[in-house]
Amino acid sequence: MSTKKIRNFCIIAHIDHGKSTIADRLIEYTGTLQKREMEAQVLDSMDLERERGITIKAQSVRILYKAQDGEEYILNLIDTPGHVDFSYEVSRSLAACEGALLVVDAAQGVEAQTLANVYLALEHDLEIIPVINKIDLPSADPNRVKQEIEDIIGLDASDAVLCSAKSGIGIPDILEAIVNKVPAPADKSDQPTRALIFDSRFDAYKGAIAYVRVQEGSIKMKDTIRMMHDKKDFDVTELGIFTPNLVPVQELPCGSVGCIAASIKNVADCHVGDTVTLANNPATEPLPGYRKAVSMVYCGLYPTESKDYENLRDALEKLQLNDAALEYEAETSLALGFGFRCGFLGLLHMDVIQERLEREYNLTLITTAPSVNYKVYKTNGEMLEVDNPAKLPPPTEIDYIEEPYVKATTIVPKDFVGTIMELSQDKRGEYQSMEYLDETRVSVVYHLPLSEIIYDYFDKLKSATKGYASLDYELIGYKQSPMVKMDILLNGDPVDALSIIVHKDRAATRGRALAEKLKELIPRQMFEIPIQAAVGTKIVARETVKAWRKDVLAKCYGGDISRKRKLLEKQKAGKKRMKSVGSVEIPQEAFMAILKVED
Numbered sequence: 001m002s003t004k005k006i007r008n009f010c011i012i013a014h015i016d017h018g019k020s021t022i023a024d025r026l027i028e029y030t031g032t033l034q035k036r037e038m039e040a041q042v043l044d045s046m047d048l049e050r051e052r053g054i055t056i057k058a059q060s061v062r063i064l065y066k067a068q069d070g071e072e073y074i075l076n077l078i079d080t081p082g083h084v085d086f087s088y089e090v091s092r093s094l095a096a097c098e099g100a101l102l103v104v105d106a107a108q109g110v111e112a113q114t115l116a117n118v119y120l121a122l123e124h125d126l127e128i129i130p131v132i133n134k135i136d137l138p139s140a141d142p143n144r145v146k147q148e149i150e151d152i153i154g155l156d157a158s159d160a161v162l163c164s165a166k167s168g169i170g171i172p173d174i175l176e177a178i179v180n181k182v183p184a185p186a187d188k189s190d191q192p193t194r195a196l197i198f199d200s201r202f203d204a205y206k207g208a209i210a211y212v213r214v215q216e217g218s219i220k221m222k223d224t225i226r227m228m229h230d231k232k233d234f235d236v237t238e239l240g241i242f243t244p245n246l247v248p249v250q251e252l253p254c255g256s257v258g259c260i261a262a263s264i265k266n267v268a269d270c271h272v273g274d275t276v277t278l279a280n281n282p283a284t285e286p287l288p289g290y291r292k293a294v295s296m297v298y299c300g301l302y303p304t305e306s307k308d309y310e311n312l313r314d315a316l317e318k319l320q321l322n323d324a325a326l327e328y329e330a331e332t333s334l335a336l337g338f339g340f341r342c343g344f345l346g347l348l349h350m351d352v353i354q355e356r357l358e359r360e361y362n363l364t365l366i367t368t369a370p371s372v373n374y375k376v377y378k379t380n381g382e383m384l385e386v387d388n389p390a391k392l393p394p395p396t397e398i399d400y401i402e403e404p405y406v407k408a409t410t411i412v413p414k415d416f417v418g419t420i421m422e423l424s425q426d427k428r429g430e431y432q433s434m435e436y437l438d439e440t441r442v443s444v445v446y447h448l449p450l451s452e453i454i455y456d457y458f459d460k461l462k463s464a465t466k467g468y469a470s471l472d473y474e475l476i477g478y479k480q481s482p483m484v485k486m487d488i489l490l491n492g493d494p495v496d497a498l499s500i501i502v503h504k505d506r507a508a509t510r511g512r513a514l515a516e517k518l519k520e521l522i523p524r525q526m527f528e529i530p531i532q533a534a535v536g537t538k539i540v541a542r543e544t545v546k547a548w549r550k551d552v553l554a555k556c557y558g559g560d561i562s563r564k565r566k567l568l569e570k571q572k573a574g575k576k577r578m579k580s581v582g583s584v585e586i587p588q589e590a591f592m593a594i595l596k597v598e599d
């Protein structure tokens with residue numbers, strides 16, 4: 001089969017610019033699915049994704065389109081995740097395509113995330129078709145946005161498709177543009193097979209399923225496939241394409257997009273970015289660009305009820321089957337008991353996993369404050385990677401510590417440049433460059449410690465710029481920093497799960513702020529609870545939670561008994577997500593308090 005009638009494309013867009021809505025319209029217009037079959041937004045399949053309105057895992061769909069030239073084309077739409085945390089998956093999805101729709105909101109214009117994705121697409125030599133969406137909005141200004149696309153990205157936007165996914169305007173033009181502008185895949189069917197895995201999923205019956213783009217050769221039923229990086233062989237049990245429901249096929253020919261089931265027990269054997277070849281005629285080199293997912297953020301997850309430990313382990317195991325980027329290992333905390341240290345791609349990934357554990361597996365969890373991974377060089381010449389503050393060796397054993405740094409690109413209206421600089425400086429940022437994108441907007445680049453980004457940089461950025469700033473960041477390496485461990489003592493005892501690693505110049509202020517915050521969060525108990533923040537043996541802050549009962553009930557003026565009972569019940573309910581540490585009850589919020597403190 002020739003590849004001439006195939007077009008593989010993806011949609012890149014900033015969050016909320018309308019990627020999913022456009023995908024739905026393309027599917028609807030071509031009759032790929034009947035309207036009644038369409039759930040609202042087919043491509044975002046997970047419940048959580050729908051609720052949060054973001055794409056977490058890529059999906060793809062085959063669209064049959066009869067073009068104006070009278071020919072029928074196979075358009076494979078490969079969906080890309082829409083969040084910074086998942087940029088590696090985006091890059092693999094792009095590598096599976098020849099073209100990309102660049103969707104830009106007609107009112108908002110080009111944003112940081114758009115830029116990051118466009119640069120990725122250009123790196124992969126994709127043909128880019130600009131689409132200006134939401135032209136129905138009263139605030140739409142397509143001409144300004146066209147100009148921005150030309151000035152900022154340097155793409156010719158003169159024949160950008162004007163579209164309103166909401167009302168269906170421009171959808172036929174998008175389909176024609178895909179057929180006419182996106183190149184057909186190169187026909188390399190006579191070469192040894194190489195297929196790129198751009199996504200994977202776990203199916204309880206079929207095992208891990210690889211979503212692939214066949215770059216060279218082909219894959220047939222009953223072939224034995226080989227994962228080139230993992231060097232493992234599997235017998236194909238099923239090949240399929242998505243319409244978007246899975247339809248079995250006998251062959252995935254060169255240029256096509258589809259999925260492979262091969263009784264692969266674990267998604268960890270089916271890495272996004274790996275190359276599939278055939279065991280009886282293997283290719284010599286894998287496709288370029290393979291990278292293992294790296295965790296950026298770590299936290300401890302502990303069941304509030306210790307009897308749930310095994311359930312939590314089972315749940316993590318199941319989630320990991322579907323999500324090769326999730327890492328976990330058992331750990332114990334003096335304060336919290338048995339739990340797991342988990343690694344995530346970013347804060348959103350962490351939130352999503354936490355929420356799924358609670359919702360789908362019915363667990364109540366205590367989560368410790370997120371931490372990054374530090375490289376600790378010890379005086380004995382050893383290097384330790386530490387992602388849990390409680391595990392930092394004593395200062396006498398430490399020669400120096402390195403922390404991860406990111407390159408953070410922020411795009412803001414020019415009035416906010418001062419604010420961004422102040423904020424970044426305050427977060428130990430190092431100024432790199434600034435560029436006027438047009439008369440109104442500026443792109444500012446800083447090198448920042450990852451730990452500052454995960455604390456509250458993004459929230460602060462959003463509030464300081466009234467939501468106008470957009471942020472994109474990538475890991476650039478490690479740098480030496482004078483970091484110290486700060487312990488929190490409750491009632492004189494250090495609580496390991498509350499320890500944090502901070503820059504030594506910030507320890508005193510953070511310690512004071514944290515102690516104050518903890519004082520608000522820890523409910524009064526029968527006795528006074530001193531809260532202390534300490535670096536080594538030096539106490540940097542102290543607060544006291546006063547003893548409770550009479551205070552709480554005092555508010556009732558000794559009167560109405562039902563009111564009293566209600567109050568006590570409210571306190572009891574509040575205890576659900578609490579953990580007794582020694583004699584002190586600590587609520588979940590306390591463990592995350594560090595994220596909420598003001599410097």
Ligand SMILES: Nc1nc2c(ncn2[C@@H]2O[C@H](COP(=O)(O)OP(=O)(O)OP(=O)(O)O)[C@@H](O)[C@H]2O)c(=O)[nH]1
Pocket residue numbers: 013014015016017018019020021022044053054055081082133134135136137163164165166167
């Ligand atoms: N007025 C108007 N609203 C639109 C249009 N297209 C999409 N929207 C709305 O914009 C919002 C975001 O659209 P989505 O399609 O979910 O955006 P997305 O880019 O897929 O978002 P992510 O999945 O997070 O990347 C939704 O509320 C849509 O209803 C349009 O043409 N006009």
